[in-house]
Amino acid sequence: MKFKRNERIGGIVKILSDSPNRIFTLSYFTQKFNAAKSTISEDILIVKNVFEKLKLGKVITIAGAAGGVKYIPKVSSEDAREFLSELCEQINDPERVLPGKFLYLIDIIYSPQVVSKVGKLFATYIDYSSADCVVTIETKGIPLALATANAMNLPLVIIRKNSKISEGSSLSINYVSASNEKIQTMSLSRKSLKEGSKVIIIDDFMRGGGTLKGMQDLMSEFKAEVVGKGVLISTNAPEKKLIEDCISLMKLVRIDAGEVKTIPNDEIIK
Amino acid sequence: MKFKRNERIGGIVKILSDSPNRIFTLSYFTQKFNAAKSTISEDILIVKNVFEKLKLGKVITIAGAAGGVKYIPKVSSEDAREFLSELCEQINDPERVLPGKFLYLIDIIYSPQVVSKVGKLFATYIDYSSADCVVTIETKGIPLALATANAMNLPLVIIRKNSKISEGSSLSINYVSASNEKIQTMSLSRKSLKEGSKVIIIDDFMRGGGTLKGMQDLMSEFKAEVVGKGVLISTNAPEKKLIEDCISLMKLVRIDAGEVKTIPNDEIIK
Structure with a gap:
């Protein structure tokens, strides 16, 4: 199944926000959305922006072998x-x-x-x-x-x-x-x-x-x-x-x- | 503040999924995202699609004065x-x-x-x-x-x-x-x-x-x-x-x- 950017963004937000502080690898998302790593990386940048602009907490990227992306709940x-x-x-x-x-x-x-x-x-x-x-x-x-x-x-x-x-x-x-x-x-x-x-x-x-x-x-x-x-x-x-x-x-x-x-x-x- | 479609989609998904079964009015979103009703209605259609395609539950629209949109958690x-x-x-x-x-x-x-x-x-x-x-x-x-x-x-x-x-x-x-x-x-x-x-x-x-x-x-x-x-x-x-x-x-x-x-x-x- 193929997903549009909008749909991927929505999906990534849902997955991250359902599991605060859990690291999801890029591969997890590339498989889930059947998309290239570069595409997912761009999606994640947009997701980070959404969380920041709406003050919903932080989304951070962790580098390295055990790396990936995670959502940290923060209240303004x-x-x-x-x-x-x-x-x-x-x-x-x-x-x-x-x-x-x-x-x-x-x-x-x-x-x-x-x-x-x-x-x-x-x-x-x-x-x-x-x-x-x-x-x-x-x-x-x-x-x-x-x-x-x-x-x-x-x-x-x-x-x-x-x-x-x-x-x-x-x-x-x-x-x-x-x-x-x-x-x-x-x-x-x-x-x-x-x-x-x-x-x-x-x-x-x-x-x-x-x-x-x-x-x-x-x-x-x-x-x-x-x-x-x-x-x-x-x-x-x-x-x-x-x-x-x-x-x-x-x-x-x-x-x-x-x-x-x-x-x-x-x-x-x- | 202005939001791009991608960002609105992400925001709507976060808000709905954080509060299952709670009705959010269209006006809530038009104010939050500083956008027209028609724009938000289109956003919500995309959000519905995301939930359906990823089997994350259902997003439904309730008509009438007390109407709006809500997310119903469902597990496949x-x-x-x-x-x-x-x-x-x-x-x-x-x-x-x-x-x-x-x-x-x-x-x-x-x-x-x-x-x-x-x-x-x-x-x-x-x-x-x-x-x-x-x-x-x-x-x-x-x-x-x-x-x-x-x-x-x-x-x-x-x-x-x-x-x-x-x-x-x-x-x-x-x-x-x-x-x-x-x-x-x-x-x-x-x-x-x-x-x-x-x-x-x-x-x-x-x-x-x-x-x-x-x-x-x-x-x-x-x-x-x-x-x-x-x-x-x-x-x-x-x-x-x-x-x-x-x-x-x-x-x-x-x-x-x-x-x-x-x-x-x-x-x-x-």
Whole structure:
């Protein structure tokens, strides 16, 4: 089958954007579109231009034997600011405040459209160039972490709150969650993370940082190195968290019965 | 800014494929690309052709005031067969058999690349035209369900194994999981599902169907109607499941210490 330039461009965009950060060789495209290498190279130049002009991220060429072309999702700062401002507006609804000053967020953090954008934001602000996988803890962080893993083209690892028979032998630690001051257990299947891995930790919400600290400690048990940490929302209080260098996309400034205020974290939007 | 036809085609493909099943108006594109309606209409015809020729799904035009154009993910039967056969090959590794005849699957069912394809497969084989949301139960089904919700452009609802303080008041039921014959609880936040909703249930694995039956019962408590059910793998034994009309993409034919055999479910690949 023969393809016109227009059709090839459309096809290449679809293939690249469906698999962020995956390298496709020139030969892959020459075979798929039954076209010469020089033709495909020209197509790719046009594709690069499309992504740049529309601020959809970057398409880069990697030279050498294992070379090819890949798409790197990047969100522009205007786009990030607009998206996060809208999200804050949606969250700043007093009806979302639950007894105990908890914030009802699951409609937002389970929304496929929201999480896919958040995944691209984490991929924009966290350096994952050396990372081997994205790690989260069940349950509410999972959709965000999956979208992040997808944007970064990394496998996802999910820490369980109890060890599970269907995951084989596992390693457990105890930690104190600041939000309820209870000692809890988290555990991870031995098979699911190689020793010496470099990991990115993602979660939905950080108050004191107890859960993230627990995840970090569990990673040490696996001799894994945490090379990046991100949460969707962190609270302003307490100012001192149990962990450092965690990127948060939004700040929870205030929460009380009948009042909640979150703002985009301007420090990281660049 | 002005765009060439090539660039507009690339841009339209990116926008449509990033948001499956979402309607974009012609005006959205005329503004984005600073082009006339007639020009965009021609572009869209070419885009339709690209998707068709490359078997990437369908792009359809919706007439009327709320009209526009949308992308419907569809997987061709060759593509489905090839993908599922490769997945079975990966799964049919004796090292995956855990004590108690459990199957180690989390590397596969948490892989962003695998789940995004599985989501498109469920969107190909399950009729979701009347559905309001995708429902799953924590934890292992979540990535598959999120990818399905994304392909169907529906919100995701996650049933918890215990009720959570950060989700507000909830409704719980007890159910018997066939895999360990224990009575367990599942619960769902009242806010997260409207009465009378039509839902698609997605899970990773079905043996006796106890968990899916539980989810179905919980849906009745919400006066919700289950309009579709899908699991990645169902076992051949027991032949009689506690629920009916559940689509499974793969069949587990045999599992024993040192032996496991799964096959693509040819009945549904069409």
